[in-house]
Amino acid sequence: MTSPEPINGEHPIAHHLIRSARIVADDGEESVAATVYCPLQERSTTVAECESCRRFHALHFDATARTTSVVCHAGPATPGEERADPLHGVGGPLDPETPIADIMTRDVLCVRPEVTVDELAALLVGHEISGVPVVDAEGRPVGMVSRADVLRAAQERGDTEESQRVTLQPDDIAPLDIEQGFHVYEPIKTTARDIMTPVVLQVHESASIRQAASLMAYEGVHRLAVTSDDGKVVGILSSLDVLRWFGRSCGYLIPVPARKRS
Incomplete structure (x- = not known):
């Protein structure tokens, strides 16, 4: 991180x-990628990078909001700076240039393409x-x-789920008590x-709320993936986030709910 000149000899926290x-x-295995947005670099960095910066002060856990923040000696507030207070801005000016980093869902659940529809349904309901x-x-x-x-996938699948022919080896047939000439089929899993x-x-x-809201309205969608410079997902912005x-x-x-729904 690059460090600006301090104001009056000190940086505000x-x-x-x-x-x-x-x-x-x-x-079913999960991997977690933790990042933090640096307003001075205007990009996401890893927590390890923040800890190695001379402006780094501490890590802070807010038990009420159940959030963890990087505390650093920063310069004046800049566009993109995130705020730990979930009620920040209540009754304040309606600024469409507010960065989406302030309101997006920061704890994002993503899936790989191979995850099945049944697993997807369980994840959506569970979270x-x-x-x-x-x-x-x-x-x-x-x-x-x-x-x-x-x-839609569950409805289309119904009772006529596609299946594929499975070729069994001789050693596999005996335990199944299957006569020669019969074939085994198993359902093709929809992913x-x-x-x-x-x-x-x-x-x-x-990006600003103005830009994101305009894109969602134009495209008729309810959520946008928020990405960093390297194209990785670091957040989700939903229409409900904008309404809040x-x-x-x-x-x-x-208040921001303990478990944000998008």
């Missing part, structure tokens, strides 16, 4: 929320969300799956790759 992207593979990004091995978005996609929307609408983490921001800016007390 700033909190930058740590974001996490959890990627679920087809075997109370309405859609997830589909990412490649590098964490870059390749598609988006919504609850409607999962329901996220089969049902996802392959065109990913995404915005850079430094609008309501809070108009003076209504709308």
